[in-house]
Amino acid sequence: MNDPALQALWLPLESGRIELPAGASGVLLNARAPLPSRWHALACVQSFRPDHDALLRVGANVRPADEDLVAGSRPLVMLLVPRARAWSRALLARAATLCAADGQVVACAANDEGAKSMEADFMRLFGSGTVLSKHKCRVVWASPQTVDYALMEEWLRAAEPRQRGDGLWTQAGVFSADAVDPASALLMRHLPADLSGSVADFGAGTGVLSRHVVRHCQQVRRVDLYEADHRALQLARRNLDDANADAQLHWHDIATGVQERFDVVVMNPPFHLTGKRGIPELGQRFIDVAADALQARGQLWMVANAHLPYEEVLARRFARVDAVAKHAGFKVLHAAEPRR
Numbered sequence: 001m002n003d004p005a006l007q008a009l010w011l012p013l014e015s016g017r018i019e020l021p022a023g024a025s026g027v028l029l030n031a032r033a034p035l036p037s038r039w040h041a042l043a044c045v046q047s048f049r050p051d052h053d054a055l056l057r058v059g060a061n062v063r064p065a066d067e068d069l070v071a072g073s074r075p076l077v078m079l080l081v082p083r084a085r086a087w088s089r090a091l092l093a094r095a096a097t098l099c100a101a102d103g104q105v106v107a108c109a110a111n112d113e114g115a116k117s118m119e120a121d122f123m124r125l126f127g128s129g130t131v132l133s134k135h136k137c138r139v140v141w142a143s144p145q146t147v148d149y150a151l152m153e154e155w156l157r158a159a160e161p162r163q164r165g166d167g168l169w170t171q172a173g174v175f176s177a178d179a180v181d182p183a184s185a186l187l188m189r190h191l192p193a194d195l196s197g198s199v200a201d202f203g204a205g206t207g208v209l210s211r212h213v214v215r216h217c218q219q220v221r222r223v224d225l226y227e228a229d230h231r232a233l234q235l236a237r238r239n240l241d242d243a244n245a246d247a248q249l250h251w252h253d254i255a256t257g258v259q260e261r262f263d264v265v266v267m268n269p270p271f272h273l274t275g276k277r278g279i280p281e282l283g284q285r286f287i288d289v290a291a292d293a294l295q296a297r298g299q300l301w302m303v304a305n306a307h308l309p310y311e312e313v314l315a316r317r318f319a320r321v322d323a324v325a326k327h328a329g330f331k332v333l334h335a336a337e338p339r340r
């Protein structure tokens, strides 16, 4: 298992430093596979579809959101703390909310993913905590008895959905939460207004590209948004409802392919999975899936960081490929006539 934070998270329990009543039903927020099999009864929450499905495959009890979990009900609430600060604070606050008064909250982050800030936030919220450093991670745990309720409410409120100045609904922790991503903005500047038919948006995020398409391309009949982040997709629903569009939303891992066929695919594909690991293979997989999903005369419009190696797979999967623009470290690419 190459997930040090997940390994470190179990240490206080496995070493007996936290005692649990027999049969205690815990929660794991931002859960990831693999779980040791004796922890399969934990209620896992994971909003990112590939991680969610990996948990399903190992037999875990997993859901995309935690709304059905009752406040104050759980003797153990564990969490793998994400890097985005406002979102990580909201998860700490959510853990405090879910935990029974005599229970324990256990949080873990890798040192290179904000462990120091996580520890500081944990201490502020819970008043104190026990810290363990292992596997280049920090694990912190405490009972919620001395939690700062005002701070807890403040951190929960700060991560609620909100409407930005540009009219888009957003939320802490989703892609490009505070402003339109500059690469997506560049793609929107180059998308032609005469796109028509059915359009798919791969890795749609909060629906920025789809909203642009339905607003500016009069001949587009419908858009299908495919996005792995369940939270982003809830925001995309609001953003497309506001635009009064015929939109279908799919909580979906593009790497597994898509069944439907489209006239156009637009995308700003991901190339990072976690932390600093650059993974162009995921973007390349998006291109392959786009080629498979397009009608014979279909076209792909995409934007990417200029250094990412996408041209080879584009040339293999499309008869025509054009470099449309290059600006500020990004490139806009257009490909047509997919090869089967």
Ligand SMILES: C[S@@+](CC[C@H](N)C(=O)[O-])C[C@H]1O[C@@H](n2cnc3c(N)ncnc32)[C@H](O)[C@@H]1O
Pocket: 050, 175, 176, 181, 184, 202, 203, 204, 205, 206, 207, 208, 209, 226, 227, 228, 229, 232, 252, 253, 254, 255, 267, 268, 269, 270
């Ligand atoms: C670079 S962002 C672009 C988001 C949005 N299109 C925009 O322009 O703001 C890439 C998006 O792909 C999503 N994503 C990552 N892996 C995915 C996968 N395997 N399947 C579907 N979407 C994925 C991310 O959650 C993120 O929202």
